[in-house]
Amino acid sequence: MTTEHATNNNLGWAKKSVRAYVLGFILCLILTLLSFGFVQFNPVSKELLYVLLTVFAIGQLLVQSVCFLGLNADSQGKWNLLPFIFTGLIIFFLVGGSLWIMYNLNSLMIDSYLVR
Amino acid sequence: MEHTLAHHDHHSSESSDVFGFWIYILSDCILFATIFAAFAVLRNNLYGGPGIKQFTDLSYVLMETIALLASSFTFGMAIISLYQNNVKAVINWLFVTFLLGAAFIYMEVNEFVHLYLEGFSWQRSAAMSSFFTLVGTHGLHVFIGLLWILTTIMQLSFFGLSDVMKRRMTYLGLFWAFLDIVWIFVFTIVYLMGSI
Numbered sequence: 001m002t003t004e005h006a007t008n009n010n011l012g013w014a015k016k017s018v019r020a021y022v023l024g025f026i027l028c029l030i031l032t033l034l035s036f037g038f039v040q041f042n043p044v045s046k047e048l049l050y051v052l053l054t055v056f057a058i059g060q061l062l063v064q065s066v067c068f069l070g071l072n073a074d075s076q077g078k079w080n081l082l083p084f085i086f087t088g089l090i091i092f093f094l095v096g097g098s099l100w101i102m103y104n105l106n107s108l109m110i111d112s113y114l115v116r
Numbered sequence: 117m118e119h120t121l122a123h124h125d126h127h128s129s130e131s132s133d134v135f136g137f138w139i140y141i142l143s144d145c146i147l148f149a150t151i152f153a154a155f156a157v158l159r160n161n162l163y164g165g166p167g168i169k170q171f172t173d174l175s176y177v178l179m180e181t182i183a184l185l186a187s188s189f190t191f192g193m194a195i196i197s198l199y200q201n202n203v204k205a206v207i208n209w210l211f212v213t214f215l216l217g218a219a220f221i222y223m224e225v226n227e228f229v230h231l232y233l234e235g236f237s238w239q240r241s242a243a244m245s246s247f248f249t250l251v252g253t254h255g256l257h258v259f260i261g262l263l264w265i266l267t268t269i270m271q272l273s274f275f276g277l278s279d280v281m282k283r284r285m286t287y288l289g290l291f292w293a294f295l296d297i298v299w300i301f302v303f304t305i306v307y308l309m310g311s312i
Contacts, residue, residue, distance in 0.1 A: 011131040013286070016196060018193075021192035021193065022189075032178070032303070035303075035304060039308045039311055040174060050312070054304075057304040061297055061300060069293045080138055083138070091146065094146070094149050095149055098153035102157040
């Protein structure tokens with residue numbers, strides 16, 4: 001009974017399949033090589049490059065979360081998904097806030113230095 | 117009736133254990149976020165020293181990245197073998213995962229030693245300190261993951277695929293996938309954006 005239970009229930013994580021792993025691996029490989037290629041061969045402007053790299057990285061995050069971790073939105077999977085999203089929010093405030101404050105601090109420091 | 121109740125209890129304690137481990141993983145993500153924030157703020161404070169651009173070989177780091185990505189995939193194959201109740205295959209795939217992870221760590225340590233000997237150590241500048249802190253913390257996690265894989269291989273060869281071992285494989289799987297996800301951002305933010 002318990003073994004049957006353990007194999008049927010994945011504790012909120014999607015049951016993994018070879019297909020999901022192969023798909024995830026290929027998608028991640030493509031995204032990694034794309035980011036690498038764009039930096040190495042530099043075909044676009046600097047600003048666009050930053051945007052593209054961010055998009056590729058977030059794309060890989062989503063691919064790995066779904067294909068490798070098995071994050072999903074069914075009734076049990078939601079319990080794993082909600083704290084995941086909440087953590088994303090905290091990270092956004094933490095990193096975005098730090099950069100915002102330090103950027104302003106730096107520019108104000110340079111201004112006061114120049115005035116003197 | 118009693119049986120279903122007991123069964124239900126067993127179920128909920130097992131899933132809350134895994135949920136607890138998931139919360140640990142997410143809190144570790146926040147730890148990395150603080151180190152990323154520090155790196156992002158300090159990355160240009162070079163104190164006259166070299167930037168990431170001058171000392172990294174991107175194709176070398178790309179190889180590290182692919183090794184770690186492949187190790188995530190081979191761990192996935194270990195999980196598939198676990199579903200098929202094939203202990204031998206699980207151990208073999210774990211061993212491949214270990215080798216790929218060890219290759220990653222070897223390349224990273226090699227890079228660090230190289231940087232140190234060239235005089236670009238963590239004492240060189242604030243940017244270098246934050247670089248070593250960020251990449252080193254990730255490397256330390258991977259190193260602990262490697263020890264964990266070895267332990268799991270030994271446990272599997274002693275105990276076989278018991279329910280407890282299946283749950284331990286779930287924890288290890290979450291941890292190992294998390295390490296690769298953090299590395300995506302190290303690769304993108306530290307190495308790729310640093311080379312622009």
